[in-house]
Amino acid sequence: MKKIFVTIILSSTLLLSCTKQFIDLTPQSQVTDASFFKSAADVANAVTASYAALQDQTMYQDRFITMMETRGDNVEDQNPGGNVGRDFNIDRFLAKADNTGINDAYASLYNAIGRCNNVLEHTSLVADATVKNQYEGEVKFLRALHYFNIVRLWGAAPLVLKTITADDAKKLSRNSTTELYSAIEADLNQAIAQLPAGYTAKTDIGRATSGAAKALLGKVYLTEKKYPQAVSTLAALVPPGSNAYKYVLLPNVADVFSVTNKMNAEIIFAVRYEKTLVGQGHALAIYFNQPALDPLLLSAYGPTDTRRDLLNTVTLNANNKPVKKYYDTFDPSNNTLGNDYIILRYADVLLMYAEALNEVAYNANVNSDAFVYLNAVRLRANATTFTAANLPDQATFRTAVLQERRLEMPLELQRWFDLMRTNTAITALQNSGLTKLTVPPYQFLYPIPQTEINIMNNPATFPQNPGY
Numbered sequence: 001m002k003k004i005f006v007t008i009i010l011s012s013t014l015l016l017s018c019t020k021q022f023i024d025l026t027p028q029s030q031v032t033d034a035s036f037f038k039s040a041a042d043v044a045n046a047v048t049a050s051y052a053a054l055q056d057q058t059m060y061q062d063r064f065i066t067m068m069e070t071r072g073d074n075v076e077d078q079n080p081g082g083n084v085g086r087d088f089n090i091d092r093f094l095a096k097a098d099n100t101g102i103n104d105a106y107a108s109l110y111n112a113i114g115r116c117n118n119v120l121e122h123t124s125l126v127a128d129a130t131v132k133n134q135y136e137g138e139v140k141f142l143r144a145l146h147y148f149n150i151v152r153l154w155g156a157a158p159l160v161l162k163t164i165t166a167d168d169a170k171k172l173s174r175n176s177t178t179e180l181y182s183a184i185e186a187d188l189n190q191a192i193a194q195l196p197a198g199y200t201a202k203t204d205i206g207r208a209t210s211g212a213a214k215a216l217l218g219k220v221y222l223t224e225k226k227y228p229q230a231v232s233t234l235a236a237l238v239p240p241g242s243n244a245y246k247y248v249l250l251p252n253v254a255d256v257f258s259v260t261n262k263m264n265a266e267i268i269f270a271v272r273y274e275k276t277l278v279g280q281g282h283a284l285a286i287y288f289n290q291p292a293l294d295p296l297l298l299s300a301y302g303p304t305d306t307r308r309d310l311l312n313t314v315t316l317n318a319n320n321k322p323v324k325k326y327y328d329t330f331d332p333s334n335n336t337l338g339n340d341y342i343i344l345r346y347a348d349v350l351l352m353y354a355e356a357l358n359e360v361a362y363n364a365n366v367n368s369d370a371f372v373y374l375n376a377v378r379l380r381a382n383a384t385t386f387t388a389a390n391l392p393d394q395a396t397f398r399t400a401v402l403q404e405r406r407l408e409m410p411l412e413l414q415r416w417f418d419l420m421r422t423n424t425a426i427t428a429l430q431n432s433g434l435t436k437l438t439v440p441p442y443q444f445l446y447p448i449p450q451t452e453i454n455i456m457n458n459p460a461t462f463p464q465n466p467g468y
Contacts (some may be wrong), residue, residue, distance in 0.1 A: 037122040040131070046119045047135050050142050051207075053112035054271040058104040060341045061271075061282045064413060066090050066101055067153060067446065072416035072425070073432040074406070075291045082286075093439045097450035097468050106154070106449050109146050116143040117163050134207075137194030141208040141216070144187035145343070148220060151180040152417055155445045155465065159183055173461035174448075181224055188217040197244040205263050206340075211237060211245045212269040215344045222352055223421045230356035237349050238373065247346040249380045253307055256345065259328045259338055268344040273337070275328070281336025288411055290321045295433040300407060305383045307407060325411060347377050347408050355401045362394035374401060377408055398422075420444055442467030 036042060054060050070077050070091040077091040089095040095102060116139040126132040143161075150157045159175040161183065191213035198209055214236055221230035235241045248265045250256050256266050263270065275281035293311060301308035310325040322328075328337040350373040357363070357370040365371065366388055374397075375385040391397040405418055419425035425444065429436045447468035456462035 037118075037125060040126040040128075043119060043122055043125050043135060046115065046122070047138055050112065050115045050119060050139050051272070053108065053115055054142075055273060055280070055282065056108055057283070058108035059112070059271075060343075060413075062285060063101050063105040063108075064149075065285050065287055067105060068413040068416050069411060070287050072419055073294050073428045073434060073436065074297055074410045074415050075287050075293050076434045076436065077287065078292050079286075087286075092436065093443045095447070097447035097453065097464065099447070102446050103449040103451065106150075106452075109150055110158075110160070113143055113146050113160060114163065116140070116146070117161065121163055133194040134196065137191040137210075137213070138208045140187040141191040141195065141213050144184045144191065144213075144220075145216060147180055147184050147187075148216070148223075151177050151184070152223070152420065153446050154448060156180070157448075170455065172456070173458075174463070181220065184220055185217065188213045188220065192217070198246070206270065206272045208269060211247065212344055215268050215349050218349065218352055218356070219344075222356055223417070225359075225421075227356045227359040230352065231360055234349055234353040234356060237346075238353055238369075247349070249346055249350070249376060251380065253381055254310060254324070256347075257310070257325050257327075257339070257342075262340050266346045267340075267342055268346060268349070270343055271341040273340055275331040275336045275338035281331055281338055283335075284316075284320055284322055284337055285326070288323050288326045291323060291411070292434070293410075296431070297406065297410060300403070302383050305381050305407070307381045307383075311410065323411065342412060347380075348405075348414070350374075350377055351401055351405050351408065355398070358394055358397045358401065362397060364388040364392065370397065374404060377404060381408070383407075440467065 037046070057063065066077070066087045067090060069075060070087070077088045080088045082088065083101075085094075086099060086101045089099060090101055119139045120136060123132050123136050126135060147157075147159070156174040156176055157180060158172040159179055160169075160172070191208065192210045195208060195210040195213055197211060199205055199207060214233055218230050218234035218237075221227070221233060237245055237247060246265055247268060250264060250266050255261050256264065262272075273280060273282050290313060291311075298308070298311060311323050313321040314324055314327045315321050316330065320330075326337075326339050328339045330337060354370045354374040357368075363370055366375075366386075371386065371388075371391075378385050386400060391400050402418060402422055402424065406415055409415070416425070419428050426439060426441070429439055442465070445465050447465055448462075450464075453462065453464050
């Protein structure tokens with residue numbers, strides 16, 4: 001199999017390319033499925049192309065950082081003139097339905113879903129049943145991830161589970177969030193059944209695994225407030241249910257993010273980048289370059305907490321001073337970096353598991369799993385552990401886990417979604433040391449791109465989100 005970060009031959013010139021003027025639910029180039037998909041090798045290339053979508057600047061390289069991280073209270077955009085205010089307006093809750101950053105992300109997510117659907121409709125070309133199942137599981141995981149991002153960012157949205165024509169796309173409606181979550185759960189449960197626990201070939205490291213599907217499904221259940229389901233799903237990833245998986249907390253938290261230690265034992269799934277390969281590196285994200293971080297976040301770390309240092313900066317040159325968490329030297333042409341972007345890691349799983357256990361039933365025993373796994377994350381960071389005296393009830397434990405997630409995973413695209421699902425966004429922004437505007441509740445969701453609203457032209461089946 002090809003490396004996950006190899007150059008993608010399908011991404012713009014073959015069946016997977018598309019126009020930015022429409023919803024990007026269907027390929028717009030002249031090369032058809034029938035003319036491309038001829039062999040199992042073509043399916044393998046299409047699977048690789050499905051991963052490649054994650055690398056794009058309209059997703060995890062740039063736009064998602066704005067939409068999922070700077071939106072919250074960890075960091076802010078201080079450049080109102082940059083890109084004609086595109087990112088600044090998202091950060092300050094001023095973005096309208098014509099915002100190009102929001103529109104780019106929406107289009108790219110549906111383009112990526114189209115890639116996954118294309119693969120699923122051609123896996124019959126793969127004779128090896130094991131490989132066929134693996135390919136299907138991989139793209140179902142990816143499709144679930146895309147829809148999970150869509151439903152959290154926009155709410156109700158079109159649910160497209162097969163390839164469609166442009167005419168079909170114009171007839172779509174916005175499916176309910178219930179329907180979207182049902183499809184996400186179905187894809188992830190199927191991926192769990194179809195994917196291996198790991199890969200032996202070095203060139204396959206980075207592909208989705210059954211562990212990644214379980215971790216993502218646990219996060220989905222947590223978001224839906226299906227706490228018993230979250231507990232049972234995440235329990236498979238922690239002792240004693242983790243025999244098939246080898247995830248651990250690395251002793252030194254800084255090693256988790258080191259470019260010399262990629263896909264280490266704490267990483268469950270990440271977007272792969274490789275600056276030594278042409279076209280596979282990425283630019284330094286502006287918000288991780290001399291970032292304007294919330295002073296209340298920085299002051300929340302205890303004096304011995306090793307995670308605080310990851311938010312200090314390292315000087316590459318006069319204009320580039322990234323936080324240590326995302327430090328890497330540029331390639332020889334001084335153009336790109338090679339950091340992977342972590343989507344799921346073991347510390348996240350432990351904190352989700354502790355949270356779900358507490359929501360099912362608070363347990364004051366410091367040796368209970370909820371306390372043990374919350375404290376495991378703090379112990380690794382050399383931070384003071386919690387006792388039942390510190391967290392005497394469910395509410396205080398809930399608050400502690402939310403804060404611990406902030407301390408453990410700043411700049412990892414977790415905070416805004418955590419605030420959203422715990423209904424604490426308004427309070428957090430009001431208490432922030434940043435100059436955020438008061439957020440009206442309708443802006444918990446982004447606007448559907450106005451171009452899509454205009455093309456659909458049907459308020460009954462394809463309405464704009466309220467307030468926009």
